[in-house]
Amino acid sequence: MIAKRQLAAALLLLASCTQAGPERVVERRTSDAPAARGAALLRSAMLDGHNVARAAVGVPPLTWSESLTASARSYAQDLARTGRFEHAEQPQGPGRQGENLWTGTRDAYAYQEMIGHWLDERRDFVNIAVPAASRTGRFGDVAHYAQIVWRGSTEVGCALASNRTDDYLVCRYAPAGNVVGERAY
Numbered sequence: 001m002i003a004k005r006q007l008a009a010a011l012l013l014l015a016s017c018t019q020a021g022p023e024r025v026v027e028r029r030t031s032d033a034p035a036a037r038g039a040a041l042l043r044s045a046m047l048d049g050h051n052v053a054r055a056a057v058g059v060p061p062l063t064w065s066e067s068l069t070a071s072a073r074s075y076a077q078d079l080a081r082t083g084r085f086e087h088a089e090q091p092q093g094p095g096r097q098g099e100n101l102w103t104g105t106r107d108a109y110a111y112q113e114m115i116g117h118w119l120d121e122r123r124d125f126v127n128i129a130v131p132a133a134s135r136t137g138r139f140g141d142v143a144h145y146a147q148i149v150w151r152g153s154t155e156v157g158c159a160l161a162s163n164r165t166d167d168y169l170v171c172r173y174a175p176a177g178n179v180v181g182e183r184a185y
Contacts, residue, residue, distance in 0.1 A: 034107035037160070043069075045111035046158040046171060050148050053119055057127075059151050059185050065174065068157025071097060072170040076161035079103070079168040098153060098173030100144045106162050114169050118144035130180050143178055150177025151185040
């Protein structure tokens with residue numbers, strides 16, 4: 001009987017220590033009004049945010065890709081439908097797309113805030129070969145920013161999908177960045 005209780009307690013402890021995805025962070029909002037939405041606004045905010053960051057480090061601007069947008073839309077809809085939050089499985093090789101993911105409370109964040117979370121990673125970014133490009137020692141702490149400023153990427157496409165409670169933003173990049181052994185720029 002004691003062994004069963006200990007096993008049950010251990011399983012509960014183990015379950016509470018493992019997470020299906022990244023820790024969910026809820027940030028303070030400045031307004032209760034829903035954030036503005038729309039395909040044209042998303043495109044403008046994402047392309048401007050990416051290209052301002054790229055210009056700051058002397059990297060050529062990205063162009064918007066409708067095919068990457070369609071790919072991003074399909075995956076964002078899948079995330080919203082399933083509630084999962086994980087990178088897509090993709091084949092290795094030349095057709096592989098770079099990918100940045102973001103999730104947050106539905107209608108709570110402006111597009112500029114979403115990309116701003118990725119851009120904030122520059123504080124820990126060091127432009128040395130991947131995966132050592134982070135001051136924290138964890139490449140995941142800078143991977144979104146590194147993909148945004150990756151010199152070899154020339155195109156981006158982003159899409160947002162929502163379920164009852166959450167927004168899911170997916171941006172796709174071609175060619176993919178974050179190549180092990182290479183620097184972002």
